[in-house]
Amino acid sequence: MASNQTIPNEFKSFFWDVDITELDLRQHQIFIIERLLNEGDQRTLRWVFETYTEDEIKEAVCISRGLSLKTARYWQYFFNLKEGEMRCFGTYSMMPGKIF
Known part of the structure; x- marks a missing residue:
């Protein structure tokens, strides 16, 4: 990945809750991959696979807790x-029947 590469401005709507200019592609890689896999489309998916290695994407899929069931x-x-x-298939409660 080129050191000056950033999230394309056209993807801003997928990151409605953060300033995309503040996202670092390495430091926030799990968040970025998770968000685009959950909310993105074919063009964002293409960008994810051009930006990150398959191993990096797989790692994000494995450690993410925020993937939707369909995406997961x-x-x-x-x-x-x-x-x-x-992780996204982890147990929500170790005490069945107890409401938190």
């Missing part, structure tokens, strides 16, 4: 992962 299932099959390898 797609990438689980794409990368041939087990649920146990993905």
Whole structure:
């Protein structure tokens, strides 16, 4: 990745809650990948795969807790992962029936 590369301004709507000029492609890579996999489209997906390696994307999929179920299932099959390898499928409560 080129050191001067940034998130394209056309993707600003996918990052409605942050200033994209403040996002660092390395430091915030998990957040960026997660957001674009969840909210993006074909053009953002193309950019993700041009910007990050497949291993980096797979790592983000594995450690992300914020992937939607639909998104998580797609990438689980794409990368041939087990649920146990993905944090987003983790247990929400260790005490069934108890409401927090």
